[in-house]
Amino acid sequence: MGWLLAPLLTLLLWARAAGAVVNLKYSIVEEERAGTVIGNIAKDAGFSTWEQTVPLFRVLSNSAPHLVEINPLTGLLVTKQKIDRDLLCRQSAKCLISLEEMVNSMEIYVIKVEIVDLNDNSPSFPTERIDLEISETASPGTRIPLESAYDPDAGQYGVQTYRLSPSELFGLEIKSRGDGSRFAELVVEKPLDREKQSRYSYQLSAVDGGDPPRVGTTQLNIRVIDSNDNYPRFERASYTVSVLENAPVGSLVTDLKASDPDEGSNGQVVYSFNSYVPERTRQLFGLDPRTGALTVRGDIDYEEGTVYEIDVQAKDLGPNPIPAHCKVTVHVVDVNDNVPVISLFSVNSGTVEVSEAAPPGYVIGLVRVSDRDSGPNGRVRCQLLGEPPFRLQEYESFYTVLVDGRLDRERRDLYNLTVLAKDGGSPSLQSSRSFGVRVSDENDNPPVFGQPVYQVMVQENNTPGSHLLSVSARDLDLGSNGTVSYQIAPSQVKDMPVFTYVSINPTSGDVYALRSFNHEQTRSFEFQVLARDGGSPPLQSNATVRVLVLDANDNVPLISAPPLVNGTAELYIPRGVPAGYLVTVLRADDYDDGDNGRLSYEIADGGRGYFRMEAASGELRTSRRFADAGSDTAYDLVVVAQDHGKPALSSTALIVVYLSPALDARESGGSLNLSLIFIIALGSIAAILFVTMIFVAVKCKRDNKEIRTYNCRVAEYSYGQQKKPKKKGKISKNDIRLVPRDMEETDKMNVVSCSSLTSSLNYFDYHQQTLPLGCRRSEATFLNVDSQNSRNAAGNHVYHTFASTQGSQQQPDLIINGMPLPESENYSIESSYVNSRQHLIKSSSTFKDLERNSLKDSGHEESDQTDSEHDTHRGLYCDTAINEVLNTTHNSTGSQVPDQADCFYETNMHKSNVDNLAEVTRE
Numbered sequence: 015m016g017w018l019l020a021p022l023l024t025l026l027l028w029a030r031a032a033g034a035v036v037n038l039k040y041s042i043v044e045e046e047r048a049g050t051v052i053g054n055i056a057k058d059a060g061f062s063t064w065e066q067t068v069p070l071f072r073v074l075s076n077s078a079p080h081l082v083e084i085n086p087l088t089g090l091l092v093t094k095q096k097i098d099r100d101l102l103c104r105q106s107a108k109c110l111i112s113l114e115e116m117v118n119s120m121e122i123y124v125i126k127v128e129i130v131d132l133n134d135n136s137p138s139f140p141t142e143r144i145d146l147e148i149s150e151t152a153s154p155g156t157r158i159p160l161e162s163a164y165d166p167d168a169g170q171y172g173v174q175t176y177r178l179s180p181s182e183l184f185g186l187e188i189k190s191r192g193d194g195s196r197f198a199e200l201v202v203e204k205p206l207d208r209e210k211q212s213r214y215s216y217q218l219s220a221v222d223g224g225d226p227p228r229v230g231t232t233q234l235n236i237r238v239i240d241s242n243d244n245y246p247r248f249e250r251a252s253y254t255v256s257v258l259e260n261a262p263v264g265s266l267v268t269d270l271k272a273s274d275p276d277e278g279s280n281g282q283v284v285y286s287f288n289s290y291v292p293e294r295t296r297q298l299f300g301l302d303p304r305t306g307a308l309t310v311r312g313d314i315d316y317e318e319g320t321v322y323e324i325d326v327q328a329k330d331l332g333p334n335p336i337p338a339h340c341k342v343t344v345h346v347v348d349v350n351d352n353v354p355v356i357s358l359f360s361v362n363s364g365t366v367e368v369s370e371a372a373p374p375g376y377v378i379g380l381v382r383v384s385d386r387d388s389g390p391n392g393r394v395r396c397q398l399l400g401e402p403p404f405r406l407q408e409y410e411s412f413y414t415v416l417v418d419g420r421l422d423r424e425r426r427d428l429y430n431l432t433v434l435a436k437d438g439g440s441p442s443l444q445s446s447r448s449f450g451v452r453v454s455d456e457n458d459n460p461p462v463f464g465q466p467v468y469q470v471m472v473q474e475n476n477t478p479g480s481h482l483l484s485v486s487a488r489d490l491d492l493g494s495n496g497t498v499s500y501q502i503a504p505s506q507v508k509d510m511p512v513f514t515y516v517s518i519n520p521t522s523g524d525v526y527a528l529r530s531f532n533h534e535q536t537r538s539f540e541f542q543v544l545a546r547d548g549g550s551p552p553l554q555s556n557a558t559v560r561v562l563v564l565d566a567n568d569n570v571p572l573i574s575a576p577p578l579v580n581g582t583a584e585l586y587i588p589r590g591v592p593a594g595y596l597v598t599v600l601r602a603d604d605y606d607d608g609d610n611g612r613l614s615y616e617i618a619d620g621g622r623g624y625f626r627m628e629a630a631s632g633e634l635r636t637s638r639r640f641a642d643a644g645s646d647t648a649y650d651l652v653v654v655a656q657d658h659g660k661p662a663l664s665s666t667a668l669i670v671v672y673l674s675p676a677l678d679a680r681e682s683g684g685s686l687n688l689s690l691i692f693i694i695a696l697g698s699i700a701a702i703l704f705v706t707m708i709f710v711a712v713k714c715k716r717d718n719k720e721i722r723t724y725n726c727r728v729a730e731y732s733y734g735q736q737k738k739p740k741k742k743g744k745i746s747k748n749d750i751r752l753v754p755r756d757m758e759e760t761d762k763m764n765v766v767s768c769s770s771l772t773s774s775l776n777y778f779d780y781h782q783q784t785l786p787l788g789c790r791r792s793e794a795t796f797l798n799v800d801s802q803n804s805r806n807a808a809g810n811h812v813y814h815t816f817a818s819t820q821g822s823q824q825q826p827d828l829i830i831n832g833m834p835l836p837e838s839e840n841y842s843i844e845s846s847y848v849n850s851r852q853h854l855i856k857s858s859s860t861f862k863d864l865e866r867n868s869l870k871d872s873g874h875e876e877s878d879q880t881d882s883e884h885d886t887h888r889g890l891y892c893d894t895a896i897n898e899v900l901n902t903t904h905n906s907t908g909s910q911v912p913d914q915a916d917c918f919y920e921t922n923m924h925k926s927n928v929d930n931l932a933e934v935t936r937e
Contacts, residue, residue, distance in 0.1 A: 035409045036121060040091065041128040044099040049092055052082065052127060055115065056089025059123065074114040074122070074359055074382065078102070082111055082127060091125065099129045100166030105195075107169060114382070114412075116359055122380055122412055133171040133224030137163040140289050143233035144218065146200070147334045150208040150238050155201065157187065159327075159339050162197040162290055163220030163230050170223035177219040184216070184236070192252075192323060192343060200234075208238040245336035246272040246283045246328040252341040255308075259316035260349045267299065270306035272328035272338050280332025288325035288339070295322050299344070308342060316348040317386040350391035350439025356447040357382040358433070364449050370421040371456040374403075378451060381406065381413040383435045390438035400431040404451065423453040424490040457495040457549025461487035463557035468543075470525075471562045474533040482516065485523040485557060487545035494548035503542035503556065512541045516561070525559065533565040534605040567610040567659025573667045575601035582668040589640045589673040597625065597671060600632035602655035610659035618666060619652040625671070627653065640673055647673045 040053040061070060071086045081102070084091050091113075103109030109129040116122050140161055148158065165172045176198035178186045185201045198218070214236040222228050248270065255268045274281040285306040287296060299322070300311040306328070322344040329337035359380040368378045385392040396413050398406045403419025415431070429451040436444035463485065470483040489496040499520045505512045518525050525543070539561055546554040576583040576598045585598055604611040615632040617625060626637045634653070649671045656664035 035124065035412060035414075037124045037126075039126045039128070041130055042093070042097070043130040044097050044132050045134060046093055046097065048095045052091040052093065054088075054090055055084065055123060055125065059089070059117070059121075061089065061117065071115045071117055071123075072359070074116055074357075074380070076111075076113050078111045082113070084113065084115060091127070097129055099131050100135060100168075102129060103168070104166070105168045105172070109168075116380060121377075122409075122414070124411065131168055131171055133167055133222065133228060135166040135171075136228035137165040137173045137220035137222055137230030139163045139218070139220065139230060139232035141232065143235055145235045145237070147237050147239050148202070148206060149334045149336070150206045152202050152206055152336075154204055156336075158200040158202075158336065160198045160200055160218065160234070161288075162195065163232075164290060165220070165222050165228075165230070167222060167224075172222055173220050174223040174227075175221050177221060178234070179217040181214070181216055183214065191341065200236075206238050212238045214238075239334040244274055244276040244280065244330075246274040246330055246338040248272045248328065248338055248340040250340065252343065254343045254345070256345045256347050257310065257314060258347045258349055259314050260351055261310050261314060263310055263312065265310040267308040267310060267344060268342065270301075270308060270326055270328075270340065270342070272306065272340075274330045276330060276332055278332070280330050282331045283328045284331065285326060285328050288327050291325055294319075295324055298322065299324060301326060308344075314346055316346045316388060317352070320346050320348075320388075322346070348388045348391055350387050350437065350441070350443060352386040352392070353443045354383050354385045354394045354435035354437050354445050356396075356433055356435050356445055357384070358447055358449055365452055366415075366449060367452045367454050368417065368421065369456055370423040370453045371458065372417045372421060374417055374419060376417040377414050378404070378417060379415040379449070381415060381433050381447075382411065383413065385435075385437050385443075387437065387439065390440075393438040394435050395438070396433055396435045398431060399434055399446075400429060404429065404431060406433075421453050423455050423492075424459060427453045429453070455492040455495055457491055457547060457551075457553060459490040459495075460553035460555045461489045461498045461545035461547055462555060463487045463543075463545060465557070467558045467560060469560045469562065471564055472527065472531060473564045474531050474566045475568055476527055476530055478527060478529050480527050482525045482527055482561065483559070485518075485525065485543050485545075485559065487523070487555065487557070489545075489547045491547065491549065497548040498545050499548070501544050501546070503544050505541050507539045507541070508536060512539075515539065516541065516559075518543060531561075531563045533563045533607070534569065536563055538562045565607040565610055567606055567657065567661070567663060569605045569610075570663045571602040571604040571613055571655040571657055571665045573600065573602045573655055573665050575599060576669070578667055581666075582670060584670045584672065586672045586674050587636075591636055591640065593636055593638050595636040597634040597636065598669070600627065600634060600653055600655065600667075600669075602632070602665060604657050604663075606657065606659065610657055612658045613655050614658070616654050616656075617651055618654045621649040621651045621671070624649060625651060634669070649673075 036059060038053070038055065038058060042050065042052050056070065071084055071089055073084060073086075076082070081094055081097050082091060083094055099109050109131070111127040111129065113125040113127070114122065115125065144161055146158060146160075148156075160176075163173050163176070173196055175188055175196065176186055178184065178198075178200075181203075183202065183204050183206065185203050187199045187201050188196055189199060190196050216234045216236070218232050218234040220230045249272075253268055253270070257265070257267050270285060272283050272285070274283050283306075285301055285303050287301055296311075298310070298312040298314055300309050301307070301324075302309070306326075308324070308326075324342040324344065325339065326342055327337040327339050329335040359382070366379050368376070372378070381396060383394045383396055385394050396406055396408070398404060398415065403417060403421065405416055405418040407414045407416050413433075415433075430448065431451060432446055432448040434444060434446045436442050464487070468483060468485055472480075472482060485500065487498050487500070489498050500518050500523045501520060502512060502516065502518050507515050513528075515528055515531075516525055517528055523543075523545075541559055541561075542556045543559055544554050544556050546552050576585065583598075587595065587597055600615050602613050602615075604613055613632075614629045615627050616629060617627050617634075624637055624640070625634060627634050632655070634651070651669040651671060652666055653669055654664050654666050656662050
């Protein structure tokens with residue numbers, strides 16, 4: 015079998031509408047052995063069959079169950095026996111096997127298997143030889159139809175042509191019928207002469223279209239006879255008629271008429287079917303041999319065959335007859351005689367089950383409707399009768415029943431549906447099929463408590479393990495989905511887990527107390543109870559349980575006032591107190607509530623004639639004067655504090671009251687309130703501290719606003735006046751201040767003040783002008799000084815900004831660190847500088863103020879030695895500035911100084927300058 019072609023698989027995925035119908039097409043050549051795999055439906059559809067134990071495919075229909083089958087587990091489509099296309103489909107152009115399968119996912123697979131024809135049959139003639147009798151009078155061109163060869167193969171593998179062995183007298187002409195089949199006619203090429211030769215023998219061959227072609231042969235024997243020179247002739251070469259499929263037996267289809275002009279037996283015509291008319295056609299139709307009437311002989315069914323082609327021949331009864339041929343084509347007219355047939359799949363015992371969680375569009379069943387009629391008679395429309403939520407979805411050859419809304423088993427668990435099928439005939443035929451849809455349960459309902467909040471009241475001091483209450487939740491689902499179990503949600507009560515207070519029976523919902531409750535500690539508490547069903551996943555809900563602990567009279571009153579020592583309190587009162595004098599107030603505490611905690615006081619024993627007690631307030635008062643009493647100096651009183659519970663609880667105490675003649679009634683009129691005294695003392699201390707803090711803050715703020723500048727000359731003078739050094743030593747920069755020169759020498763002068771003076775804004779009212787010298791703006795200021803008389807009259811010095819007038823040639827005096835520089839280059843700093851400084855300090859009240867603040871601003875008095883030791887390489891600001899100015903060459907105008915000269919900066923001070931300044935200070 016190696017020459018056989020391997021099975022051909024062509025998979026066509028035509029449509030996959032809404033995931034319901036899939037079309038698959040396969041092909042296989044005929045004559046394959048049994049068990050040949052046509053295709054793997056599971057693989058082509060994308061299903062996994064690994065370890066599949068449940069049937070995956072279900073056969074809905076199979077047009078050739080004896081030839082092919084589908085393995086329900088693996089999905090393999092295999093042959094059951096050798097397929098012979100020629101027997102299965104005969105001469106049909108296409109040979110198909112149709113199968114319809116449904117998988118567990120409710121998808122429907124329409125499978126078409128095309129049987130591919132093989133050229134495995136050779137043409138064959140009805141007989142091994144064909145005998146013909148031809149009159150010698152047959153003229154050239156006479157045509158005699160020959161019996162056709164039959165080839166079971168179809169299409170190109172059928173008979174394609176005929177061949178005749180070489181002959182000079184006869185030839186062949188090939189013709190085609192309406193169905194595409196071909197036949198041969200023997201053509202007389204030359205005149206015949208029986209006297210020369212009466213018999214001829216040829217080989218007639220029929221050839222198909224295979225590669226290589228197959229050939230069938232027969233022996234053609236021709237006998238030339240004396241002439242019956244006329245033969246019958248039909249009125250038409252072909253007839254086309256129609257007949258109803260429900261036509262009764264014996265109905266006339268058509269009358270065939272052939273005429274022969276000969277007389278007698280030579281003109282008597284006999285009708286018959288051609289030898290190759292199929293047997294089934296002979297069963298359905300009959301032909302009267304004498305009249306040529308074609309009638310219905312059997313039950314014609316349009317669904318079985320729609321067209322029949324019948325070859326009829328007519329020949330006379332004369333010698334050497336020549337038959338005439340015609341073709342009758344009978345079209346069967348369809349009649350609406352078939353009721354639609356409804357087939358329901360996925361329905362067992364008339365009921366289909368679907369989950370209530372099925373989404374819209376879920377397929378619950380397949381409806382297949384068939385009608386053997388054709389055209390409008392076989393065109394069927396279906397509709398679904400019943401209540402929603404279901405609908406029909408139409409496909410090419412199926413209907414699917416879909417879920418068309420939300421299903422709720424708790425509302426309705428059974429639906430009755432009816433499929434009504436009606437064809438398009440006239441009159442219309444219809445049929446119906448009913449089935450039930452049962453909705454299965456899903457866990458879609460959580461448990462529901464009877465009430466959202468449960469409240470129970472329990473008396474305190476209850477017995478552990480006692481029953482408190484029962485909670486109940488109802489679940490509408492079935493089975494485990496509706497089985498409810500209870501548990502307590504984790505929470506805290508007084509910083510303790512709630513599980514230490516209560517427990518719950520998981521089945522019945524009974525809640526029990528695990529401890530004895532104390533109203534004074536826990537008046538009430540709440541917790542959550544969870545109800546959970548047994549579904550997967552489980553659903554749950556909760557309810558609140560509120561437990562109210564009722565009070566019981568279980569606390570004895572405790573006497574808190576007056577203070578007791580071993581149950582006894584000793585009190586002293588003056589002997590001369592009047593009646594109604596308040597001795598003390600009895601106080602007791604009871605932690606119970608209501609009447610259980612409401613107390614009353616009384617004297618149980620002793621001193622009844624001398625003392626009385628208010629039952630509600632507990633005030634112990636005298637009932638008479640003791641001056642009129644006997645000589646007793648002490649009274650023993652047994653007092654009782656009792657609640658109003660049932661039974662009542664009480665506490666007693668012994669109060670010993672001493673009469674003291676030394677106490678003054680006024681002083682002992684009431685005990686001191688130590689708490690009030692303590693509060694007053696603390697308040698007084700806090701007020702004093704607050705006032706002190708405010709005073710210190712104001713003082714510090716004022717100190718911060720005072721001048722904190724360093725003037726080397728004023729500091730030097732002040733240091734020498736206020737405190738004489740115990741020993742000769744170096745001066746500190748903190749003891750040196752700068753002062754301006756004596757302002758009596760001129761009414762108008764320009765002052766260049768260094769940073770120490772520009773920071774002393776409390777003493778100078780100035781406006782900055784353009785600097786004529788090289789000092790930076792932040793370190794120099796020009797001042798306009800008023801006259802001497804205005805200074806003395808004002809009591810303080812007011813400085814105004816100097817504005818130079820146009821054309822004035824007067825140059826300002828240069829004062830650096832409080833020292834004016836003359837215009838002469840020969841200037842003695844040893845004498846003029848010191849004299850000017852001393853005169854200025856003595857005559858200026860402003861700088862006397864600076865003198866008084868010099869030591870304070872320096873930071874510490876005794877810093878001269880320390881500063882001198884640490885500043886040996888630093889010079890005084892003022893001396894360094896003077897030396898730099900003296901060393902500068904004075905130009906012709908006398909108004910320019912070096913650009914980079916600063917009024918205040920640190921540099922190395924020469925030892926001689928330091929000694930001179932120290933000497934001046936000592937003088």
